[in-house]
Amino acid sequence: MSNHLSIAIKVRESLQADCQNCFGLCCTALNIVASSDFAINKPAGKPCPNLQQNYHCRIHSELRDTGFKGCTVFDCLGAGQQVSQITFKGQDWRQSRAHAEKMFQVFPIMEQLYEMIAYLAEALSYQVDHALYQQLLAQLEELQQLIEHDAATLLALDIIAIRMPVNALLLQTSEQIRLKGKAAKKLNQRGADWMGKNLKGKDLRATDLRGSYLIAANLQNANLQEVDFIGADLRDANLRGADLSTSMFLTQMQINAAQGDRFTKLPSYLKRPAHWH
Known part of the structure; x- marks a missing residue:
């Protein structure tokens, strides 16, 4: 190591x-x-x-x-x-x-x-x-x-x-x-208002979602690898089946505020909330 x-x-x-x-x-x-x-x-x-x-x-x-x-x-x-x-x-x-x-x-x-x-x-x-x-x-x-x-x-x-x-x-x-070999402009969604937005199954890899509003957004089965989540509001966001395994700057508080299931992939340092079961 x-x-x-x-x-x-x-x-x-x-x-x-x-x-x-x-x-x-x-x-x-x-x-x-x-x-x-x-x-x-x-x-x-x-x-x-x-x-x-x-x-x-x-x-x-x-x-x-x-x-x-x-x-x-x-x-x-x-x-x-x-x-x-x-x-x-x-x-x-x-x-x-x-x-x-x-x-x-x-x-x-x-x-x-x-x-x-x-x-x-x-x-x-x-x-x-x-x-x-x-x-x-x-x-x-x-x-x-x-x-x-x-x-x-x-x-x-x-x-x-x-x-x-x-x-x-x-x-x-x-x-x-995030931006290795990728276009920064396309991936900049900082502060986006995606409250309640249906993003089910979307490929959002390496997107900058700093400070974005994702309250009650449907992110079920979305690919959220390398996404920057600093300051993003994930209250009641649907993360069931989503891949956050390599999401960046995701906190336990953000995860606790969201909805997920046993198929949600989390970074190793975060715990699966008890209420998800």
Whole structure:
């Protein structure tokens, strides 16, 4: 196994949420707006009424049936336990109210850092040129150092400024992988509004679908290899039988929000959602 691939795999495997070592931050720190995904309105910093004293969810096995589908979609990639156990050294926000507000503010920042780390780790798994590989690796190492900082340093970060060079490198990665021998103009569907569109069985290989709207789109049996999915909205998209085995920058949250089956081919680092069965 090549060195760049082993680094990528090691990082990706470490990006797993461990709810047992988190103090219910996704159930408390985030703002929730009542919708088809959430049955209630909940302001940031207020615990969900279903969150118990032991930080377990009272309706965990019934979330989708009780109007909390969005909870089954969410994936912090491990940002929750990083904030709980590393940044705040295991201090429970219920018992350390002085730290509660800062903890709730740090969590969404950490979540974004983890998301960027995941994207960079994936980019490092591809066969890009040496110069780009070195830039990706340097950027990854910088982010891995940032997540170890204290709360005050994390709260002072300019996330937009951090995202800019990361995004530029991910774009270069996407172009190097997708556009080998292909016409870039034909494959550029960035930001496309394909909500509800019937794309059943279509060959969409290497298409740039960054930021596209694919809500309830029919992508059944479509070929989605090398498709760039950064920021694409896949809520209720039909991915049954679709080939996403080599799709680029696809997240667990996007997959969790979509519909699929046992014939859907996923990248190795993503899990088949339980509700697909």
